[in-house]
Amino acid sequence: MGETENHKSQNNFSYETAKANAVVDVPIAHPEDRVEEIIEKILGKRYASASHIVVLQGGKLVGIITAEDLFSAKPERKAYEIMDKDPPKVTPETDQEVAAWQALEKDEYAIAVVDHYGYFLGLIPPKTLLKILLKEHQEDLSIMAGILSYDKPHIYIQSNVGKRVLLRLPWLVLGLMGGLMAAGVVNVFESELQKQVKLAFFIPTIVYLADAIGTQTEAIVVRSLALKMDMDIAMEVKTASAIGLSLMLFTLVAIFLLWGDSRLALVVSLAIFVASSVAGLIASLLPILLEKLRLDPAHGSGPLATVIQDIVSIVIYFLVCWLLL
Known part of the structure; x- marks a missing residue:
């Protein structure tokens, strides 16, 4: 159990890509691991996100298990029996908004990032997906309203009258x-x-x-x-x-x-x-x-x-x- 990531990738992705929003510190399991083994390993540990258990084989993503499915399954069952064998996944250069919407379309609240060979690079957790959707929504509304601080909406909200005029006047x-x-x-x-x-x-x-x-x-x-x-x-x-x-x-x-x-x-x-x-x-x-x-x-x-x-x-x-x- 507990395969580690053995396929490295470059970290030259912009802050709006899927890879830039992914975390690697997540629970990892092997397809043959039993539920009780997975639970025993993750208990007492703190992860960047523990909402999903990533199932890897040879460093490649083969499935994902939600925490709900893990803790409700019988102890003797194996990971491959309860995992989602076709979880939502995107490549590292995928735009963050596209990644968020793909997760929603699959009725999931997290999405895996894999390279073009299927190697696991990270997981975009639920709280990050929510932040992405909120940020993109704020940007679109600001652009449609003609406010220049569309990439940082809070700048306008916290500005004085003079700053607000400069952001809206052009x-x-x-x-x-x-x-x-x-x-x-x-x-x-x-x-x-x-x-x-x-x-x-x-x-x-x-x-x-x-x-x-x-x-x-x-x-x-x-x-x-x-x-x-x-x-x-x-x-x-x-x-x-x-x-x-x-x-x-x-x-x-x-x-x-x-x-x-x-x-x-x-x-x-x-x-x-x-x-x-x-x-x-x-x-x-x-x-x-x-x-x-x-x-x-x-x-x-x-x-x-x-x-x-x-x-x-x-x-x-x-x-x-x-x-x-």
Whole structure:
């Protein structure tokens, strides 16, 4: 019993990898060890984590036993009889968030780290998984809110007014610049507004719907990228277009009934459809582009995305107006 790790690995992993979050000081057993032997060995010892017993054979991971299963098993039973023969495991370079989600998907509260040959390198214990999930959640929320201290949320919470302003102002300045650009776009189409003042009534609606659809799509894409899941961009764009088509039909009827203007109804509803479709495309591609540039894809669901969506939706609206009126 008690095989020790005999396969060494380099410790050059960043703090956000699975290996950097793993501990090696855990109870270890051999598949042929009896339950009473395992319990006898671990009693009286302090481990970095004792929630799981790692079962090794030749240094390779062959199973994991939870403390609950160990202490509820009959003393004469052997480790291989009560262990999980296919426990969740990740390679050392796996992102910490991906590792945490893989553990949850398997309904486990710890996950083993093994190299590409199956040798055991460590275990990410329950309390560390909880910290990872909390940290990643805080980061995503801070990025989406446009707060610069997203990697250390407590910095903002503990800051004074001046520091808070500095952490929040940069993205808001970007938003202001985007708003000025949007105003410039509206100015270009001033003649269209003069011909049909009612067009101005629907600018907030067009902008809001495009932003809302974009935000929904961005959330899905960012989460898929974070968890290294395959993302069907075409499906997301089709979904956004289908939503846009539904909104278009509703808007067409509503405006005609309220204002009795069929051309106005056509222009606004068509703009909603096009803006919704384009919003889905932009929201799908922006996080992927940011990841290619080695930036956090979550930035694609924050103020940057909002600025882009606002300008594009206004341009689409007035182009449709220009073409049809």
